Amino acid sequence: MVAGPTTHKIRIAARLRPRINNEPEDDCIRIIRNDNSRSASISVTNQRNQVLTFPFSSCYDQDATQEDIYNDDVKPLLDVLHNGVTVTIFAYGVTSSGKTHTMQGSSTQPGIIPRVMHEILHRPHPDPGKKLSFNVSYFEIYKDEVYDLLGDRETAPKLPVRENDAGQIFVANLSSLPVSTEQEFQSIYSKASKARSVGATNLNRASSRSHAILTVEMNILDEERQKTLTGKLVLVDLAGSENNKMTGNDASRMAESAAINKSLSVLGQVVHALNQGAFRIPYRNSKLTRILQDALGGTSVGLLIVNLAPGIKFRQDTLNTLNFAGRTKNIENKPVINERGNAYHPSVDNKPAPKPHFAALHQAPQKMAAAVIPTSLTSNDLAPAGPSRVTVKPPSRSRTSMIPVPGIQTSKPPTPLPTVAEVQPQPMTLEMNEQIAALVRAEVARELERQEKEKLAKEEEVRKERAEEAEVERRLSLDIKPEPSQDDDVPMETEASGSANPDQINDVLEGLLKHHRDLDNELRTRLSELERKVKEDNHLATVLSPSSKKKTGRAYVALAREYSQKGRLEISLELYRKAWTYVPDNAKLQDRIVEMEWAVKNNKPLLLSPKRAKKSSRHSRPKRSSRSSRQKSSLPSVSAGASVEYVKEEEDENEGADDTSESWRSRTRAGKRKRDPLKEEVTNSPQKTSGPLKDQLQDDPVTPPKRPRKGRPSDIVESDGDGDGDEWVPATSPRKVRSGRD
Numbered sequence: 001m002v003a004g005p006t007t008h009k010i011r012i013a014a015r016l017r018p019r020i021n022n023e024p025e026d027d028c029i030r031i032i033r034n035d036n037s038r039s040a041s042i043s044v045t046n047q048r049n050q051v052l053t054f055p056f057s058s059c060y061d062q063d064a065t066q067e068d069i070y071n072d073d074v075k076p077l078l079d080v081l082h083n084g085v086t087v088t089i090f091a092y093g094v095t096s097s098g099k100t101h102t103m104q105g106s107s108t109q110p111g112i113i114p115r116v117m118h119e120i121l122h123r124p125h126p127d128p129g130k131k132l133s134f135n136v137s138y139f140e141i142y143k144d145e146v147y148d149l150l151g152d153r154e155t156a157p158k159l160p161v162r163e164n165d166a167g168q169i170f171v172a173n174l175s176s177l178p179v180s181t182e183q184e185f186q187s188i189y190s191k192a193s194k195a196r197s198v199g200a201t202n203l204n205r206a207s208s209r210s211h212a213i214l215t216v217e218m219n220i221l222d223e224e225r226q227k228t229l230t231g232k233l234v235l236v237d238l239a240g241s242e243n244n245k246m247t248g249n250d251a252s253r254m255a256e257s258a259a260i261n262k263s264l265s266v267l268g269q270v271v272h273a274l275n276q277g278a279f280r281i282p283y284r285n286s287k288l289t290r291i292l293q294d295a296l297g298g299t300s301v302g303l304l305i306v307n308l309a310p311g312i313k314f315r316q317d318t319l320n321t322l323n324f325a326g327r328t329k330n331i332e333n334k335p336v337i338n339e340r341g342n343a344y345h346p347s348v349d350n351k352p353a354p355k356p357h358f359a360a361l362h363q364a365p366q367k368m369a370a371a372v373i374p375t376s377l378t379s380n381d382l383a384p385a386g387p388s389r390v391t392v393k394p395p396s397r398s399r400t401s402m403i404p405v406p407g408i409q410t411s412k413p414p415t416p417l418p419t420v421a422e423v424q425p426q427p428m429t430l431e432m433n434e435q436i437a438a439l440v441r442a443e444v445a446r447e448l449e450r451q452e453k454e455k456l457a458k459e460e461e462v463r464k465e466r467a468e469e470a471e472v473e474r475r476l477s478l479d480i481k482p483e484p485s486q487d488d489d490v491p492m493e494t495e496a497s498g499s500a501n502p503d504q505i506n507d508v509l510e511g512l513l514k515h516h517r518d519l520d521n522e523l524r525t526r527l528s529e530l531e532r533k534v535k536e537d538n539h540l541a542t543v544l545s546p547s548s549k550k551k552t553g554r555a556y557v558a559l560a561r562e563y564s565q566k567g568r569l570e571i572s573l574e575l576y577r578k579a580w581t582y583v584p585d586n587a588k589l590q591d592r593i594v595e596m597e598w599a600v601k602n603n604k605p606l607l608l609s610p611k612r613a614k615k616s617s618r619h620s621r622p623k624r625s626s627r628s629s630r631q632k633s634s635l636p637s638v639s640a641g642a643s644v645e646y647v648k649e650e651e652d653e654n655e656g657a658d659d660t661s662e663s664w665r666s667r668t669r670a671g672k673r674k675r676d677p678l679k680e681e682v683t684n685s686p687q688k689t690s691g692p693l694k695d696q697l698q699d700d701p702v703t704p705p706k707r708p709r710k711g712r713p714s715d716i717v718e719s720d721g722d723g724d725g726d727e728w729v730p731a732t733s734p735r736k737v738r739s740g741r742d
């Protein structure tokens with residue numbers, strides 16, 4: 001269950017629901033199992049008749065029961081709760097894929113929630129000295145606002161999301177009700193579930209119009225130590241992404257749909273940023289990601305259940321979902337034990353802990369004794385907690401202190417609490433002063449460390465930006481003569497082929513760069529302006545209009561392409577990634593990023609592929625089409641077992657920024673449209689497909705990502721689902737709908 005001794009990767013389980021409502025039979029989505037184990041691959045036949053495969057450690061087919069999922073993937077996580085750790089289980093998938101069925105189920109087929117509650121309410125703590133009590137809270141995120149489901153939903157106010165001093169995100173003023181029996185829970189839960197926003201769509205009679213989050217707190221009272229551990233189980237039933245064409249949503253549901261899709265899009269961006277090790281993770285861009293922060297790169301143990309709907313109708317959604325899952329499985333969390341002093345009362349503590357005085361944050365930190373961490377549990381990192389050996393005298397006020405799960409590293413340095421030796425029996429006031437001082441010192445140390453890290457990261461970013469700018473300056477200030485003798489400036493294609501004529505390439509480059517110069521100046525001005533705005537407002541991408549986002553994405557792509565031309569793949573990759581943040585729906589751009597990542601990671605040349613002939617090209621550029629075909633025909637086949645021709649639609653990288661902007665259109669009308677660097681690269685770059693490159697590709701143990709040509713039914717592309725290869729972009733386009741209250 002836990003990936004390693006220091007961190008925990010989010011576990012993924014994929015579930016394909018059976019056909020319902022006379023859905024037509026086809027085998028577009030299948031589960032391929034090598035043996036009888038749960039681990040298997042999901043295969044999807046895409047529009048080009050390629051078979052894409054996504055391996056997962058747990059796959060459930062149409063015949064799998066609710067009990068199967070619960071026993072194999074959920075029940076083993078419950079032990080962790082007894083250690084005072086947070087466990088998050090969330091169901092993700094397109095609308096009508098079976099998320100609510102999996103989480104909640106029905107009276108005849110109870111899902112994860114009733115089964116978990118039955119288990120934890122009946123199972124005593126393995127240490128008889130520890131007493132258990134439970135509290136539940138339940139809320140929904142509807143149109144990016146949080147509403148309590150345990151009160152009167154009709155009059156429920158919007159609740160704020162806040163962060164406490166320990167960095168934990170919580171919903172303020174949320175009801176938290178004690179439960180001790182299954183019946184109590186059932187009565188609370190079924191009433192609250194009826195209050196959840198639900199509406200009928202063409203795809204689902206009872207489609208969830210909100211994300212629903214049920215939290216069960218297991219308070220483990222250790223009377224001997226006067227401590228309370230809190231195991232938290234967070235059960236998330238996400239609203240499904242929607243395509244309004246399929247759901248038949250009316251106008252009144254569009255706002256719901258847009259909110260659902262936007263929050264899921266931000267979820268995809270968070271996962272992507274975590275995968276990239278980005279400095280800024282956009283948790284704050286939606287309430288959903290803010291609330292799930294602990295589950296994504298935080299301190300929770302996580303299980304993601306991806307629900308899949310069968311059939312060709314859901315093919316693209318399935319690819320998007322599997323791509324999301326593939327990226328999520330790389331996210332590492334660092335679970336910790338949630339421990340509090342004995343004055344803990346959940347309902348009282350459901351508010352931020354007081355912050356230290358501002359002045360205290362600017363005092364020099366004093367050397368503090370490290371916390372004494374129990375070692376008795378290290379043999380089994382998630383085994384039920386044994387007798388504690390913590391010798392820390394607890395602070396008298398109620399407060400969360402996070403201590404690493406034995407065997408699992410914490411994401412923050414251990415909270416430096418005073419040791420027993422430091423805290424001698426003193427008169428009450430002295431003792432309190434000492435404890436408060438220790439807590440303040442801990443806060444100061446954490447704050448200073450955070451500030452220092454932030455400063456270093458900013459400095460590094462500025463340094464990189466300056467280096468990039470200097471490079472652009474250098475290139476513009478020169479007369480951009482080709483530099484065939486410098487390895488790093490020779491186009492990678494030349495190196496790869498070993499047969500290209502340098503003079504020809506120089507001619508191509510010279511012409512190309514000349515045409516780019518005007519565009520480049522314009523782009524540089526624009527990008528500097530944007531960077532300036534980004535510094536002022538980290539959420540630029542969220543405030544730009546869709547059209548401006550497309551333009552910005554286009555600007556980054558064009559600049560990225562220039563660096564790629566120069567063989568500066570790493571800079572180019574960064575620029576492509578920046579572009580992607582503005583046009584996250586652009587599948588072709590994502591493909592290009594994947595290719596670049598592969599090339600950079602493996603220190604291989606970037607394989608440029610010819611533009612696929614467009615319908616319009618037969619009118620305007622017959623020669624180019626024919627050249628393109630010649631090039632395609634000479635391209636290498638890749639991967640012995642899965643012969644796939646490497647063909648790419650270069651200009652589609654700009655598809656998020658299709659030529660729909662007024663300025664672009666008017667330029668086109670006036671016949672002044674600037675030559676597109678993407679197209680020029682495709683048509684002008686010599687293709688090296690024979691000889692050494694072909695050999696190199698075939699010998700390469702790492703199959704480069706590829707997009708096979710249409711019309712090759714037997715082509716197979718393996719997806720390792722690890723986020724750096726042959727995957728597809730998450731469904732981010734807001735095309736879903738929901739109904740319910742406003």
Ligand SMILES: Nc1ncnc2c1ncn2[C@@H]1O[C@H](COP(=O)(O)OP(=O)(O)OP(=O)(O)O)[C@@H](O)[C@H]1O
Binds near residue numbers: 093098100101
């Ligand atoms: N494994 C399954 N076995 C039988 N029926 C299922 C299964 N999964 C889903 N269904 C049925 O499919 C329909 C849609 O499922 P469900 O409401 O759970 O989808 P959902 O993903 O939660 O949709 P939405 O996002 O719109 O809320 C329901 O009628 C449900 O009973």
